[in-house]
Amino acid sequence: MGDTYPWAWYTDEATLCAERERIFRSAWHYVGHRGRLPEPSTYFASTSGGIPAVVVRDADGELRAFLNVCRHRGSEVVAGAGRRETLQCPYHAWTYGLGGELRAAPRADRESFERSGLSLLPLQLEAWGPFLFVNADAAAPPLEEALGGLAPAVDPDTLVFRERAEYALAANWKIAVENYLECYHCPVAHPGFSRLVDVDPDAFVLAGEGPVWSQYGRARDGDGGCEFHLVWPALKLNIYPGFANLSIGPVWPESPKRTVGFLDYFFGADVDDDAARELIEFDDQVGREDTVLVESVQRGVGTGLVDHGRLLADSERLIAGFQRKVAEALI
Numbered sequence: 001m002g003d004t005y006p007w008a009w010y011t012d013e014a015t016l017c018a019e020r021e022r023i024f025r026s027a028w029h030y031v032g033h034r035g036r037l038p039e040p041s042t043y044f045a046s047t048s049g050g051i052p053a054v055v056v057r058d059a060d061g062e063l064r065a066f067l068n069v070c071r072h073r074g075s076e077v078v079a080g081a082g083r084r085e086t087l088q089c090p091y092h093a094w095t096y097g098l099g100g101e102l103r104a105a106p107r108a109d110r111e112s113f114e115r116s117g118l119s120l121l122p123l124q125l126e127a128w129g130p131f132l133f134v135n136a137d138a139a140a141p142p143l144e145e146a147l148g149g150l151a152p153a154v155d156p157d158t159l160v161f162r163e164r165a166e167y168a169l170a171a172n173w174k175i176a177v178e179n180y181l182e183c184y185h186c187p188v189a190h191p192g193f194s195r196l197v198d199v200d201p202d203a204f205v206l207a208g209e210g211p212v213w214s215q216y217g218r219a220r221d222g223d224g225g226c227e228f229h230l231v232w233p234a235l236k237l238n239i240y241p242g243f244a245n246l247s248i249g250p251v252w253p254e255s256p257k258r259t260v261g262f263l264d265y266f267f268g269a270d271v272d273d274d275a276a277r278e279l280i281e282f283d284d285q286v287g288r289e290d291t292v293l294v295e296s297v298q299r300g301v302g303t304g305l306v307d308h309g310r311l312l313a314d315s316e317r318l319i320a321g322f323q324r325k326v327a328e329a330l331i
Helices: 013-024 143-147 173-180 191-196 273-301 317-330
Strands: 029-033 042-048 051-057 063-067 081-083 086-088 095-097 102-104 124-128 131-135 159-169 205-207 212-218 225-231 235-239 245-255 258-268
Touching (some): 013 245, 013 317, 029 051, 029 245, 029 258, 124 143, 159 273, 173 225, 173 245, 173 273, 212 317, 235 258
Antiparallel strands (some): 029 131, 042 051, 124 131, 159 258, 225 235
């Protein structure tokens, strides 16, 4: 067994400020897939890791990403997705080209005003198959290094996007990640999942030392395997047994006691809508069961009456590895 880090880290505002600065600001964050930009002059907005981003395919077909924050007063410039030739802030109509340059600012001609230096701030943009990632740190290592050789059993390029599910938890982001990193709780808390997947500790395999931590299982009826990957700091990638499927999405903190996130669901082109819907609903049920658990943990650690917890060396070793990496970033 081993001690956890201090439970105060799940409730402390100063700890969260340090996590945002030292963990999330320089990390690669999944924002969406290439299919959302099917032609020149298309865009989509997406927040991930607490970073509001706008990703565009400019008039020449080049993919670009910018911080979705107006240089005037800080409003988010655009929302949603679609096709447009410029990006116009809804607050005062400051208008930017798809290359990020400020093109127009109403009333600017009434005074001395210099538009140069007021472009949208660029973000690093890299792709892994159809998946697009951004990074606010211009000096960050390449995405390939962050993915740590991740190679899921399903080729993402063969899949078709179906839908995005957004969610929120009344719990610290680390509690959400740590819950994801073990199936010790599965026999008790996830009866449906445990009927589908053999969760016996001799059958459910834990692997990885970071920046990717992985779990591998087999369907009880022999119909294929499943895998669940956590990419530092908080990106989930899930594959269930059966037909071709994959979901991917991050979680990130809004406050010490609130976490938000989303999952993008992809399926093989031959998977019919009813089958896809059934799996999404199954995954949603597992997620709702997890929500009860992590919110209960938040209430428990928030009492301030216990300093720290204990981890099982084998069943919770992925949590131990994740906690070491968090501690290295903070201490």
